[in-house]
Amino acid sequence: MNPARQRRIWMILLILLGAGVATALALTALQQNIQHFFSPSDIAQGKAPVERTFRLGGLVEEGSIERVGEGLTVRFVVTDRFRLQPAEFTGILPDLFREGQSVVAVGRMRDGVFVADEVLAKHDETYMPAEVADAIARARVKQAAEAAGNDGPAVPAAASDDPSTRY
């Protein structure tokens, strides 16, 4: 290959390398700011900016959703399967909000409770027909029953008890 072309190839690769390194450094420096939300573990470890508004992300703990009185206020617990974080929200929740569903909430801490101004549902990467979801849920209940050594009437599992709990 002629030297002029060779030089141009090296120049371009060098520019690309420079741009890559610069971007990597910038992204590493901004690591905390790029995180869209903090997990309950982050809060426990003091990594979350609890003195101001931030986003909390995690799963809605099973059996934790509780309506307060007649209003729109809902209390629930957000978990990352390591730590629990009680939360409270007044308003209309997204359709996908349910136990075991991933959520991202915007708000701030008040006396150990995360008071949310906005709750968004996070969808995971699983796409499947309802029959498949039901079959998986049934298989799981059966497995659990077998593991417990009793094959009595299985508790009918809701479709929400499925891989969407994966986070």
Add this chain to the structure above:
Amino acid sequence: MNALTLWFHRMGSPPTFYAFAERWRPWFLWSGLLLTVVALAWGLFFTPADYLQGDSYRIIYIHVPSAWMGQFVFAVMAVSGFVALVWRIKLAEIVSLASAPIGATFTAIALATGSLWGRPTWGTYWVWDARLTSTLILLFLYFGVIGLSRAIEDRRKAARAAALLAIVGLVNIPIIQYSVYWWNTLHQPSSVRLFRGETTIDPSMLWPLLLMAVATKLYYAWSLLGRAQAMVLEQESGKDWVRQLATADRNA
């Protein structure tokens, strides 16, 4: 010289390229249209509804292929830009520039459809998470390439400047791809995995998606060749073969 290199050298000649594009464009167009119709009909009417999202998940058949194309076209733009910069091949400059509006359109479609899906699913049209933001940056990089190529008077200088921006912008592609793994994002990770991990979309829903991915590439080939033809004619406007083409056209 092997057959492939020979083919590339022949393609570098404008009249040969023009004839090649003229011959193959209808094939790309009709096969692309046919595949689109089949894939969309399959995806919209013959796949089961999702267990959680119901029917709204069907936007995946537009959203995901468009997002893939946004990144694929950018890569094509950068690679042909690289060839243009190193070997100074005019046709590579043309392919690079002609790709930009197509890729920008696909990226815009991905952003718009994602936003429409986000409203019922997440509860919002837009969030500034890493995946959405890096995709928006991709759109702006396309705008940058288009703008730069129009801002410089000298056509070849413009093409080279735009090519350099496309190459530097390539850094953004892995960021888009891996944003959902590197950071906490509202956007979910990929459902379709080619290399590592398992595909988490049910096979009954997957096939129309893959067909759409092929269909969008055929459309791109058709659109790219058409744009490139127009640019080749403009560039070669004084040459004999173009004049002959024009006279033949008038007589026809």
